[in-house]
Amino acid sequence: MMDQLKLAALHRIGETNPPKLERHSFDFIVNGVSLFEQTEASNYDMCGSLSNSQFEPELAGRINGRTAAKLTSDAPIGGHRVALFVCPECGDFACGAITALVSRTERGVRWSDFAYENGIDDASKLDLEAFEFQWAAYLSEIEGSKTD
Template identity: 60%
Template sequence: MSDQLELVALHRSGGGSPPKQERYTFDFVVNGQSLFAVTGASNFDLSGCLSVPQREPELAVRLNDGLARLLTSAVPIGGSNRTALYVCPECGDLACGAITALVSRSDGVVRWSDFAYENGHSSEIKLSKVGPFAFHWTSYVTEIERACAG
């Protein structure tokens, strides 16, 4: 059985003191469950790595293709890479903190496993209660492309 991925708009309100950037990104929802919620990304004030094209067109044009590639075609068949799913909403820098997953690919399946919170300064915090997930390659890529296309 394959897990189901859906990208759903995720809004971060702006304003406050110190001022926060308003952001419209995507949440990764697996089998109807928000990974933003499950990973505790809100506790770290993170946003999704992909911008919503209708709300943040300039960011989406500049960033989404490269980031979507890290989740799809940049993952070699039989290989893996560590990819940030939720990042700093102000700068996207991993050093500010990120929720990451090991993304691996084989024979028509992509897997997300080994979820962690990383910030580049201290030891990663394993999120052992999250995943692993296995997605059918074609439906997975179609969902990411659908979201990024707007």
């Protein structure tokens, strides 16, 4: 049985003291469960790697196409690591990111080997099962982030 992916709005409330940017991004809901919660990305004060164009059109225009390509058309058979949740202030990998190995399969696309990474320290593996999504439904959901 294939896993189901949906994008859901994810909102980080801004603050003035200490200064924190307000961010509108997307959570990845897999089989009805928040990946933001499963990975404990909130413990690292992260946001989704896809911006919500309804609230952040300029940022979404700059990053969603590139991120969506990494999750879809650029995903090789052997896979590559893709940031799912990132620093809400700068999106820089060095601030830390929740990543997954994204790879194409015969039936669709697979997310596996979830980890917290920052490019300096060894990756910290997260205890999550792999997910495999049917290609057409997955592509439609990810591509929708560019216009939502």
